[in-house]
Amino acid sequence: MERRTIKIAMNGVTGRMGYRQHLVRSLLALRQQGGLDLGDGTVLWPEPVLVGRREAALRDIAGRHGLEHVSTDLAAVLADPEVEVYFDAQVTGAREAALRRALAAGKHVYCEKPTALGFAAALELARLARAAGVKHGVVQDKLFLPGLLKLRRLVEDGFFGEILSVRGEFGYWVFEGDRQPPQRPSWNYRAQEGGGIVADMFPHWDYLLHELFGRVRTVQALTRTHIGRRWDEEGRPYEATAEDAAYGIFELEGGAVAQINSSWTVRVHRDELVEFQVDGTRGSAVAGLRTCRIQHRATTPRPVWDPDVPTAEPFRAQWREVPDDGPVDNGFKAQWELFLRHVVRDEPWRWDLLAGARGVQLADLGLRSCAQGRRLTVPEVTL
Template sequence: MTRRTVRIAMNGVTGRMGYRQHLVRSLLALREQGGLDLGDGTTLWPEPVLVGRREHALRAIAERHGIEQWSTDLAAVLADPSVEIYFDAQVTSAREEAVRQAIAAGKHIYCEKPTGTTTVGALELARLATAAGVKHGVVQDKLFLPGLLKLRRLVEGGFFGRILSVRGEFGYWVFEGDWQSAQRPSWNYRSEDGGGIAADMFPHWEYVMHELFGPVRTVQALTATHIPQRWDEQGKPYDATADDAAYGIFELEGGIVAQINSSWAVRVDRDELVEFQVDGTQGSAVAGLRKCRAQHRSATPKPVWNPDLPATERFRDQWQEVPDNGDFDNGFKAQWELFLRHVALDEPWRWDLLAGARGVQLAELGLKSSAQGRRLEVPELSL
């Protein structure tokens, strides 16, 4: 077995997502399993090169995990010809310029979303990467969740018949930071720093809807800042200038109507932090992070509205659990493996920077829709 090393500049690994999901649970997990078997007698061995602004944080992570190289000099790392891939998990406002530099240096690009702060900027990254001939991808992790993989199985198997609607609920209560520390960084709640739940979550919903049900054709949204003051990591109060809740209605190709609520100011009364209910002429399903339950047309009960009597049926008991029928790996790691195979073997890949630009576009149009109080068309993007 031949081992091929691929060096990956990882920018933003001092943050929660970059560190836990991309470094520890993806690339380091691949190393722990002996590398990525390419199936041709070659094992791909990922070698992270940590990049960031905080020297002490980078050094601590490198020492903790036995990583040899780290740097606060992005330009120097990009100038190193042995580095093949640039990965970006920085704050959104810093991503676009860094990705531009990496494209100019001839690196393959893999980055978190949103890929830019504007549709124009995100689309330009896709055009630059395509013109440079580098491979490029954007993280679309929710497609690899066990619950949504089971939901995809139902869609592709024709379980629903004609799909009518999709309803999504996402969110949880993020503490304000005064009497309990917040679960999310303070920049998420400042629009001047690229924060806001629409900018964060609408790109997710775009690729979920696009991949499973069809392209988004119109959007009508209402955003809100329900908690106007929060406390930062140093315990200092600050004005929350970004939206912490976004309520969207999306019309998809083929007439499917999707309604998705996203909120960091909601208390959870669901089985999981995100759930999607899909209703079709032949059946319905509810999918979360890990589980998926289905109800076929032939097994649908016949409820009758009667507010004078207590309900005699336990409606949740009338759904059937969709079986795993396989093993599910960490979603971030699963997509990393596909991207690495795309780089090494030129295997098919469709989650590129153009797909990332569609997510930015939907977020931008959602915010515009809320500001103008009207429904907007979603034009198709192209390079």
């Protein structure tokens, strides 16, 4: 087989998501399997170029994984004609400027979400990418996870009949930082640095709802900063200025209603950190990241409300597991493979910067809905 090397500038690999999911479990995993087989006698070999501000941290990562290319000079990396793709997993506030530089340099771009701090900027990035004539993509990893792949299969097979509602619960307790170290960086709780659970999670809800059930037509949200005082990575107290919980209602194209709670101040009483219950006229399903359980209309029990008698119904036992449909790879890696095929072979791709702008739009409208205390229409996003 012929091996074709593709150099990828990776900015943000010193962060947890950039390092674990994108570098180690995606591109390095592709190298460990011998590269990406394109099916035509060619194997694509990803060659990461680690970019960031902390040279020592970058060199430590490179040394641990046998990588050659490290740089703290983004301009020099973007000027290198051998670098074909720019990937960004930096903090949100730094992403837009870096993406603009990469697009101006004519690089294909792939990035985490949100793509920018506001909708206008996110839409402008999509316009710049189209004008540059480059390939561009946004990470929408949850679409590639086993539980949601099963849910998609149920939707496409018509299992639900008419879909009536979607209920989502996401979140966990993020420690304040005084007694136990927090699991999330402190910038997440500073609005002035692009923090907040709405900017973080509403782009996820947008692409999940859009792809599985239909475009979001209206949004009504209520946000709260439930914990106003937290401690940063150095143990210093600070005021949390961004919301740590959001309660959203989304009206979908076709009439279904979605209700999704997102919280970093909730203790988990679920099988997974995120679960979605979908109810339809012919059946229902509860899907997490890994598993999916169903109950068909023909097997639905007949509960009777009687608060004076202990519940005898084994409700959870009345649901059936949806079997795996073959092995499922890491969701981030699966999307990386599709994006690289798109870049090299021009294979189909729809998770572009315009889709990323749609997610930022929903986050913006969610925050505005809360501020104004009313439901808002979500206009269709076009270039």
